[in-house]
Amino acid sequence: MTEDLQRRFAEERYLADEGLLTAVHLALSLGRPLILEGEPGVGKTELAKVLARTQNRELIRLQCYEGLDAAQALYEWDHPKQLLAIRSCEAEGRPVGDLYADAYLMERPLLRALRTPCVLLIDEIDRADSEFEAFLLEFLSDFQITIPELGTIAAVEPPIVVLTSNRTRELHDALKRRCLYHWIAFPEAERERAIIDARVPGLADEAAASLVAAVTGVRALKLIKPPGIAETIDWAQAAKLLTGEGAPWPLALRRSLGLLLKEAEDTDVVLEHAEALGL
Structure with a gap:
């Protein structure tokens, strides 16, 4: 089964290692939500997108943030639309009818x-409050909600659930116990090279090799925000563009460091080691 997943993921240019493929396989087979943790840019959110495409399901994304509550994540009634319907009926002398029909329900x-049969991506759950995390635990247990005006609504088909976390805070043990957990680490050099070849076609072999070596060296430095795979891809695309405009490869890498590093202090550190990194 993991071989089939690997093939389908590769067709989407997502090159996962054996550990991640096994975690996805088990989550699908056991019907368990999958928690993915790791540094920003290692492919957590992208995995959910790829999974939706390979499973022929719609991707539904809930972006978490501080202050997110159940109403904002579940549903809201369209009060302005209800009020407009009331006024219209009163003006025309018609019965108001059911103000809590689906036509007035705003799905979150x-x-x-x-x-909807879907892949539900609950993105950056660590940014939400503990209270929302507790509510989410109940939702993931039953896959149903009760709307007082409509009754209980259960899942047509249990969604495939992927939760991501950048570990800005620790998740509750209760949530982790409900889910299958996997940490996505930075890729080893060989797999990162394969990712670059897949995402930045036409990049010369020598250039790709030097870029991957540079990224590996950069991550070994003491940085505020080590670059993820997404930043590596952006850096490769930018450097390729600049070399096409006549810049030598090492110079192209230095000029496009802003796509790899997002902190001024990190850029200073990398430039201090530029010669050793081949920049």
């Missing part, structure tokens, strides 16, 4: 995920 990601 979690309710929509119950009504």
